[in-house]
Amino acid sequence: MNSEYYVAAGRGSADGFDVVVTPDSAGWTESSLWTFTLSAGQSVELDSGPDEIMVLPLSGSAAVTSGGTTFELTGRASVFDGPSDFVYVGKDSAYSVSSAGGGRFALCGARAKNELPFRYVPASDISVELRGAGNCSRQVHNFGTADTFDADSIIACEVITPGGNWSSYPGHKHDENTATESALEEIYYFEIADGPQGAAGFGYHRVYGTPQRPIEVLEEVRTGDVVLVPHGYHGPSVAAPGYHMYYLNVMAGPGAERAWNIVDDPEHTWIRGSWTDQPVDPRLPLHTAPTGA
Numbered sequence: 001m002n003s004e005y006y007v008a009a010g011r012g013s014a015d016g017f018d019v020v021v022t023p024d025s026a027g028w029t030e031s032s033l034w035t036f037t038l039s040a041g042q043s044v045e046l047d048s049g050p051d052e053i054m055v056l057p058l059s060g061s062a063a064v065t066s067g068g069t070t071f072e073l074t075g076r077a078s079v080f081d082g083p084s085d086f087v088y089v090g091k092d093s094a095y096s097v098s099s100a101g102g103g104r105f106a107l108c109g110a111r112a113k114n115e116l117p118f119r120y121v122p123a124s125d126i127s128v129e130l131r132g133a134g135n136c137s138r139q140v141h142n143f144g145t146a147d148t149f150d151a152d153s154i155i156a157c158e159v160i161t162p163g164g165n166w167s168s169y170p171g172h173k174h175d176e177n178t179a180t181e182s183a184l185e186e187i188y189y190f191e192i193a194d195g196p197q198g199a200a201g202f203g204y205h206r207v208y209g210t211p212q213r214p215i216e217v218l219e220e221v222r223t224g225d226v227v228l229v230p231h232g233y234h235g236p237s238v239a240a241p242g243y244h245m246y247y248l249n250v251m252a253g254p255g256a257e258r259a260w261n262i263v264d265d266p267e268h269t270w271i272r273g274s275w276t277d278q279p280v281d282p283r284l285p286l287h288t289a290p291t292g293a
Contacts, residue, residue: 009224060103201243
């Protein structure tokens with residue numbers, strides 16, 4: 001469908017970044033994402049400006065320096081090799097990212113009111129959650145969620161969906177500040193594992209609205225693609241059989257509380273009850289966090 005909320009790989013590149021999503025480009029106010037590639041020995045000088053930033057290796061390792069302090073990121077071979085360590089950079093901070101061996105990196109961002117300290121989190125501290133059951137099983141790396149990491153506004157996690165499975169399901173939304181829901185702008189950044197002989201993998205992602213706030217997105221997604229969720233129900237994310245799906249979620253909202261409160265599409269919430277007697281997909285977890293990182 002090529003919705004305005006779908007950014008194909010390469011279409012959102014700018015200023016040396018492979019992916020650029022900012023409040024200005026997305027037409028919203030809070031959430032951002034940049035991805036970039038460094039060759040061996042290359043470095044980049046950055047400034048967080050009004051955003052708090054999480055520097056997350058997608059592949060490879062790096063050193064991140066800010067205010068005279070350097071943290072070494074062990075990273076990982078790919079997004080399918082378990083959670084990675086990461087660093088947090090507060091707003092209004094100059095920082096640099098350098099990589100001796102090269103790699104690809106994500107900068108997860110959100111507008112922040114308060115400046116918090118520069119910090120490092122090892123991969124061994126990342127909570128790995130197996131969510132759902134049966135062909136709705138998925139693996140969640142809760143590295144930057146509200147209940148696992150202290151930040152001003154940003155909420156971030158990674159999800160791995162085995163080939164043939166559905167995730168972000170049942171469809172759910174978080175676009176109002178109510179007793180049961182948080183208003184959060186959300187970014188989905190996708191990578192899809194290759195098949196045999198390097199066959200390019202793919203999947204599908206859906207966003208749909210309400211009569212009061214319509215939106216319609218149904219896209220085939222491949223590595224490097226982005227889908228924006230300004231409002232509405234989102235899900236499922238469907239991994240084609242034979243191809244594992246990864247996505248990075250970055251969320252933030254203007255509300256006073258940093259929380260991920262969601263409501264299901266009432267027509268499909270019954271699906272959760274069907275998982276009670278189903279086992280989690282035995283392929284999960286695909287990888288576990290290293291114990292010595």
